[in-house]
Amino acid sequence: MMPLDSVTNGNTVNRKKAMNASLHALKSAGVEGIMIDVWWGLVEREAPGAYNWGGYTELLDMAKKHGLKVQAVMSFHQCGGNVGDSCTIPLPKWVREEMEKDSDLAYTDQWGRRNYEYVSLGCDSLPVLKGRSPVQCYADFMRAFKDNFKHLLGDTIVEIQVGMGPAGELRYPSYPEENGIWKFPGIGAFQCYDKYMLSSLKAAAEAAGKPEWGSTGPTDAGHYNSWPEDTPFFKKDGGGWNSQYGEFFLSWYSQILIEHSERILSSASSVFEATGVKISVKVAGIHWHYGSQSHAAELTAGYYNTRFRDGYLPVAQMVARYGAVFNFTCIEMRDHEQPQDALCAPENLVRQVGLATKEAQVPLAGENALPRYDESAHEQILKASSLNIDGSSNDREMCAFTYLRMNPSLFQPDNWRRFVAFVKKMNEGKDSRRCLEQVEREAEHFVNVTEPFVQEAALALLP
Template sequence: MSSDCVLFRLCFLSDVYLSVLIFRCRIPLPRWVVEEINKDPDLAYTDQWGRRNYEYVSLGCDNLPVLKGRTPVQCYADLMRAFRDNFKHLLGDTVVEIQVGMGPAGELRYPSYPEQNGTWRFPGIGAFQCFDKYMISSLKAAAEAVGKPEWGHGGPTDAGHYNSWPEGTQFFRKEGGGWNSPYGEFFLTWYSQMLLDHGEAILSSAKSIFHGTGVKISAKVAGIHWHYGTRSHAAELTAGYYNTRFRDGYLPIARMLARHGTIFNFTCIEMRDYEQPQDAQCAPEKLVRQVVLATREAGVPLAGENALPRYDEMAHLQILHAASLNLNDGKDDGREMCAFTYLRMNPNLFQADNWRKFVAFVKKMNEGKSGNRCWEQVEREAEHFVTATHPLVQEAAVALSH
């Protein structure tokens, strides 16, 4: 699998882990896997125009021996097992959590909005990734099982392009859109279930391999907040999240993660609805609320991450609010986010004003719901820490700038 990976430093804060992303790097699929895809291009996710995506092996062949006699799921398990065996002396102490990648950028989703070569631009709805022969074979079998073989020839071809908007397509439009038809329900159920089955297979292996090591397992779910205010939620649907105005697509994911004792890691925690393009009906706060409710019902721990590098107090306040998991619905169960990943450690973070705000933010995260001190006292402690760490901060900023 390939991913936009990061290195991170963990700081133990009360009962909450705060991770700080240090830098971005790109780790592509192993060369030998790419060679196998070149021999059989259908191993790659494919859109309706025949464009192949090399970010991740198509989950349509998860259980087929297409990688030199091994299945992709077996390869993922072998990698996890090798990691466990080589770093067993660090597990449970230095390494306290392992986020298991299950798709592009490590997220449990289809590569429906690829940014490479300008294929997709925000806030496009993306495109379905189910036109390789392995996905079509599965779709065909599902269609025949419900007595509708005509539904098994491929995904929707009237769902627009990567940068379309819902109302500009036949499939996603508000009135009479195919997404809300019997065919649409069949297709979207199959498409999303394939993703859930993929998660089940990989997390089942992860749970077995890391059992008894003392590490927690987490999985990342993408925060696709654009077009959330529409009926179809088109951008979520193409990514594999069958979430519409009439159907909760995150509860099945939360329940699947709960079955494997896996932390639900979600992004866009720092965003506010009014900050986003209103014409694209973005609603990150409403999306986060829905995910919080889903994790509450499923009984799965929730961790968070900001989607964009933000160093301002408004973003920090939004994160603090979201991390409390307080929905003001009279059902506060005392939970908080179990972890938060802060994006990103770079020279900008160590600018004097940004560093002061960040230190105060970390201390406030540490206080959590149980904190009873006034924020002014926390701010004073932050100022003292900023002064004390000034030489180290300057050294870090210089090192990161090279």
């Protein structure tokens, strides 16, 4: 992953000298490609349909020159306010103007707090953005990207990851870190209280013959930083999540998220048809409270996954319908590294997602959720990417892994040495019969070869 601010507000490549040296080092170390956020808030910032691809043209040409493939993320969300966000890139100016006029275009919690990270899916198909619907805006943006970079599609640009929500993930903004609203490992809060979402809920309740369920979401589900057992809705015994009403609400809340994804995936598939690029969808690795019966933190984010129900299979099946890739985070985490009282279980979660994607016959790709440069994290990634999840021998492994992130820390001598060895092992794949000592020796050779570029990159990246 490239730095979030790889392209500046002035639409040029940020720290161009550092970027060039860094890409040279990555290519020399055996890295196959880079991930670039293509920010809606930068490219179409000033006016609808006025696209400025300046910095991206330069950056993509640079990647091509170095022989690196590109995973381009259509970033329809705001940068700033989430884990690891190191800069602020708001939504386009004209989108924010519309949201100021009609604050119901923003996701809203039960206390009326608005979230401006991503336009609410409740108005996906309504012409609320200066005559276009949000989904039309996303489709037009992707079409403009395709027209501008068609000479690179399928060759340099090999994958389009389509942003579906906050942090580019298919989820609700249920755990916003901005202004300290949420802190790990809080359960988060449902985001369905804008008038467009409530209108959908009302219609669903009437269709179910329970109009009394349609006026509001659960009001007994605690606050952002509650724990499941402290709330009537999420508690283990007699919790509302496991009632007839809970089943109705959670089915609706998760289903309209999947329908939102379908609308955007359908657009992406038709825009990029026959261009040779893969389409992918990113799903968040919400591993805290996974060991509880209700899986509260997953429920507020929109994944209807509980002790009694698989919430990832429906998502995987939807992704499979469009021939897309299911991209999942938290691949580097081990259960014992997490706070035990919050019943975190990232390894079990990755295993569940692996099984769901296997059943849906959809390719699975991975990312690490937090920056890690230690061998323990690298070993966990290697183990998880082999997808030997049920103990049986299989011929499946992750189709790709994207490492978070290229920054000055990566180019520190010890971190770089470990990273080069990790890349070498990942490239070998799980079927390699070669001894690890030989791989380590080759990695050491690559470390020596890349030393001049790494030193240049490390110096140039310093603030």
